[in-house]
Amino acid sequence: MQAGPFRILIVDDHPVLREGLSSILHEEPDMIVAGEAGSGEEGVEMFRRLRPDVVLMDLRLPAMTGAEATETILKEFPDARVVIFSSYSGDEDIARCLRAGAQAYLLKDMLRTELIEAIRTVLAGQRYLPRAVQQRLRERRAYRDLTTREREILGLIVKGLRNREIAEVLGATEGTVRIHVSHILDKLGATDRTEAAVIAIERGIVAIE
Structure with a gap:
């Protein structure tokens, strides 16, 4: 791991949370906050301009999600290090971020020491996954994957659409949707x-949303 100071970019749409993270990082003598962004798009642009050592990326961001922003950054900068922090512990959320290239996934109820440990682990070129996150990934193995069409229909179910309405949206028969x-x-x-x-x-x- 190179010598500090290590430059951290914070990406979160809540100013109070950004301020809290910034305060924690300022207590570390070898870490500085290089910048703060309030959206995924802004985070990507700031990364291009600042080239920070680590990005602290919220998952749920307006327009471009944290996973999408992470994927965009990693495609342009394969050596980028991204730590996702989120209040969502769903196995699909976690897997989506790891597929995008994130090296760590933290929950927002984490301890301050865990945040710093995660950043230092990622700076050392290693992945950091807390026990709770590892457990969700283990549980995920028992699930059967949904097809693309099934995911699409499930999204419409969540929105409250009935079979007939889903069939109209997809241009399918109601019987097919029922199956x-x-x-x-x-x-x-x-x-x-x-x-x-x-x-x-x-x-x-x-x-x-």
């Missing part, structure tokens, strides 16, 4: 549409 819904319930282990919607949100399969 897909049956498969979705089976794969999620849900007894009805409402439970399927709850599971979809909890796991991060469908994001609520």
Whole structure:
């Protein structure tokens, strides 16, 4: 790991949280806050301009999500280091961010010491996943993957659409939609549409805007 000071970019749409993170980082003698961004797009632009050592990236951001911003940054700068921090612990959220290239995934109820440990671990070129996050990924192995069409239909179920309305949106027959819904319930282990919607949100399969 190179010598400090290490430059950190904070990306979060909540000014109070950015201020809190900045305060924590300022207590570390070898870390400085290089910049703060309030959206995914702004975070990408600031990374291009500042080239920080680590990005602290919120997951749920307006327009461009943290996972999308991470993927964009890593495509342009393969050596970039991104730490996702989120209040969402769904296995789909976690897996999506890791696929995008994030080296760490932290929950926002983390301790200050855990945040610093994660940053230093990532700076050393290693991945950092807390036990709770590792557990969610282990549980994920027991789930059966949904197809692209099933995910699309599940998203419409979460929005409250019935089979007939979903069929109209997708240009499919109501019977076909009914079969897909049956498969979705089976794969999620849900007894009805409402439970399927709850599971979809909890796991991060469908994001609520």
